[in-house]
Amino acid sequence: MRKRVILAEKEVAKERRGIFICTGLIVLSVIVLHALLTLAKVDLPAFVAILAFAFAIPVLCGCLLIIQIELSNGYYFVSKWVDVSAYCFFLGICGALIGAVATFWHVSWIAGVVFMVAALLMFIIVLFYFDEGGDRSEARR
Numbered sequence: 001m002r003k004r005v006i007l008a009e010k011e012v013a014k015e016r017r018g019i020f021i022c023t024g025l026i027v028l029s030v031i032v033l034h035a036l037l038t039l040a041k042v043d044l045p046a047f048v049a050i051l052a053f054a055f056a057i058p059v060l061c062g063c064l065l066i067i068q069i070e071l072s073n074g075y076y077f078v079s080k081w082v083d084v085s086a087y088c089f090f091l092g093i094c095g096a097l098i099g100a101v102a103t104f105w106h107v108s109w110i111a112g113v114v115f116m117v118a119a120l121l122m123f124i125i126v127l128f129y130f131d132e133g134g135d136r137s138e139a140r141r
Contacts (some may be wrong), residue, residue: 004077005077026064032100036103049106050099
């Protein structure tokens with residue numbers, strides 16, 4: 001029998017951030033994919049964007065479903081699938097960001113580079129923020 005782990009307050013907050021990220025990227029992907037599918041002529045960056053969004057949308061929807069089920073149950077099962085869903089979450093985010101970079105690249109390669117650099121910079125800042133965030137929130141209490 002698999003072991004159940006009750007979600008702590010910190011884990012619930014993390015799951016809610018995951019819902020926010022998944023939902024935002026799904027909406028971005030659907031809106032941009034809609035515009036890309038109406039192109040008369042599809043060049044390489046547009047094709048890459050279409051493929052990336054085609055991958056990201058179902059993966060992020062699956063992650064969103066898993067997160068919602070865990071939140072509604074209040075627990076998750078300890079298994080190898082927990083790690084797999086975390087990798088899928090990461091791959092879905094990467095797919096959506098690759099699609100966004102390729103879409104900007106379709107318009108202008110300079111815009112693609114600017115978006116990619118800005119996205120990587122913010123990704124690093126967010127990682128450091130959440131890495132140190134636990135110490136600050138505990139110090140406030």
